[in-house]
Amino acid sequence: MSATELLIELILMPLVAFVVGMMMVLMMRRIAAKLQRRIGPPFFQPLYDIVKLHSKKTQVSHGLIHDIGIVMAMGGYIAAETLLPVPGMNGIAEKGGIITLLYLMMIPSLGLALGVGQCANPNGSIGIARALTAMLAYDIPLVIVVFGVAYAAGTTNLIDIIAVQQAGGFETWGATQMPLLAIAGLIAMHASLGKQPFEIYIAPAEIATGPMVEMGGKYLGGLFVMQCFQLYTTSVLYVCLFLGGGTNWFDFLLKSFLVLAIPMSIAYLFPRYRTEDLLRLMWKWPVMLGLIGVAFVFV
């Protein structure tokens, strides 16, 4: 591949992720509206929101780290997208692999954590403490799942992991080969999105939306962009690990939206767990499923 082609891919991949991510936010809101018997927002609402937030007149900053935190939150995901193969574009996926991708996906949250820290608001700090605890909760089953998939495929290279699944059609999909891991992965993915019943770190009634408490204008706008990327990255990663990636854009996007619709539909039916309940749940069921799943991989 020539350098120009690679450069175009590196630019296109985050851009596609952003556009698809906005559509995923729209889907999330529409699902919530359906379940609550509302009409829901129009098609371009996510875009309007981002533009509106970025062009607000009052922009309140608590200092340089506050700003940099938002930049890191967006930038980390933009970088992560280039490691995530999509139909026809691999970017630099083979130079990092799945472990690097998982670690890059932590950078936005940690950037956000720094930014929130400088806001000097205990609600925000409690939110971050809870968010990091939640990360400790869901990353443990997620890591078991990733281990199982990577060990079964014999590589940490996502391109190869997808190729192995596409070799024999539906039969060789990760979800068919390793159903237990797929279920555990779905639960962990749901928790990683931070939606109900796992939205312990937003908790508007207790800690005044936690990390977002001092965020307004373009700060909130940055977090909105981050959420678009987060939805996209999480669901596409799941598709790459278990649903055979995408052979073409249609089936790729269909799978990504469908897999995301599952936790979204569950989310708006539930209230919120307490922190320790989230830990207990994550360390019990998905971990157990994951470990049994890994045992099957070894057999």
Add this chain to the structure above:
Amino acid sequence: MMLTLLDELLLFSGATLLVALFIGRGLAAGWMVTILYGGQLLALLKMAVLGYEGGTIASSLTLEVMGQALSWRFDALSWFFALITIGSALLSSWFSCGAWERSYIRQGGNIWLFHTAMALNVFTMLILLASGDLLSLFIGWELVSWAGFLLMALAGGVAARAAMRYITYAMAGGMAIFGGLALIYTASGSLQLEAVTTAVEQMSGAKLWLLVILFGGGFGVKMGLMPFHLWQAPAYAETPGPGSAFLGAISSRMGLFAILLVLVKLFGIVKIESLKVPFTLIDARDLLAWIAVFTIILPTFTAMKQNDARHLLAWHGIGQGGYMLLGVVVADAMGGAGGLLHVFNHATYQAALFMAVTAVIYRTGTSDLNKLGGLVVRMPLSFVVLLIGIIGLAGLPPMNGFVSKWLVYRSLLNQGMPLLFLAAVIGTLGTILSVYKLIHNIFLGQLRVEHEHVSEAPWSMMIPMLILSAIIFITGLMPGIPLEWIASVLQTVGLPVPDYTLGGVESSSGSLDMIWVIGVLFAGFGVGALVFYSAGRSKRVHQLDNYAGGHFLSADVRYQYSDNFYAGLMHLIGGWYRGSFLWLERGITSLVEFLSLGMQGLYRRANAEFYLLTTALFVIAWVVI
């Protein structure tokens, strides 16, 4: 007689010690000692051929003690560890010069003792690293133990108590090593390094087990391996700042050096793997790996509960040692390289972290995480150093800690060890939680009224910190630089060498190229910044201009979340292992006390018939067996 390069290095190091000893009281002494450390580094760099091509350089000094020849030499393994030792000594000593030194003297500290103890530590470590036979290894080991004691104890008070605890453990470890040497000597009749290999060939399973336990335990004490880890955190944390940086960077790695030399190079991983634990499915190598992961997990979660920045870091130092041992005992190309690379990486970020915390103590007088906050606006450069350090410690891109941990993970994945892999990741996640607490409670959140006029750390402290930060980033960007040395070390100890490049490693089962990863990461940040800064200008507000549920905040209101930081997590796991190792330690202490009381009773009771009876019993038992 011609002086070899190793002689020059050791003489330089001895000279540093003498300078510290005789003129260590003056204020210029710190600078002189620092320059001499620089000289030691140059002398070491003259031997750089060891690090790049391997081979050995012998010292011209040899001794004959009771028919045993003692010799000293450097190979790639010694060179690699010596580089870290002298590098961290140079930067820690530089850090201690000038401003820190003056404040230390003002507070009644003995700066002469400090410089002497540091120089003595470096000197004895170099002697240990140069050991060319088992006897010189043992002598070096004891010297290092006592030198460490001196540095740990010099602050007095709590530090002296911690140091006493350390020396008790270290002596017990020394005895275990001595027992191992005795076993080897009886089996092979020699104390040369090769004797280990011959002895191992002759010994039976049970004796080999004993040997592994004696050496593993003895060297493990220094590394702070479970369950011998209790001494380390308080002993390192309570040492005066630059001393903590030096000890935290390299001191306990001497244990890993000895394990690499004796158990990996001479004993051989294959031989260790052949030792089965009776009645179970695991072997001695698995046992070591499991000890390593418990050393990763438990101290990491203990660190999370600390309310003192120095103690928090020292506990992490124990935990990170587990990754090094884990990589080394997995012993494939990636694991060995990861374990050794982590030694280098850990030294860089741990020293930087201790220095940043010391800078905070220098300016504010405390390292209590509940009494700080918001310092980023007053000490921005120290914040940056601490940030770079914690990213390294947590093992996240783009800093060097990520690369070594990535290698360890990959080796566990390649070898199909899911539980060890999981445990290693749990340690990393715990570290992320813990270091966020560290940076949040010191630098983020609300600035306290009494810290309103604090200023940035002085340049004499700042420059070494910035140098370390640069090393952390550059070796994260180009891990090929240290991997080149490590390749020689791996060859020396007989482990496979990975296919490394400047940016990482090449492998058919998934490669890593940090130059690309960091490139896109910073490009991503650039795009993020473009989006962020192209939007409307923001207005900087005062920290008290904040959401407080309808109340107004004033300067006397403490509006900061710092205590019991991970309340939800601790609610669940808090009670799981509270103090269980303290019970173990107390149990051993009472057992020893009980035995000594028993012995004393036996000894004091001058009862001839009873002695006769016991002796007869022993004789009969001996005859029967």
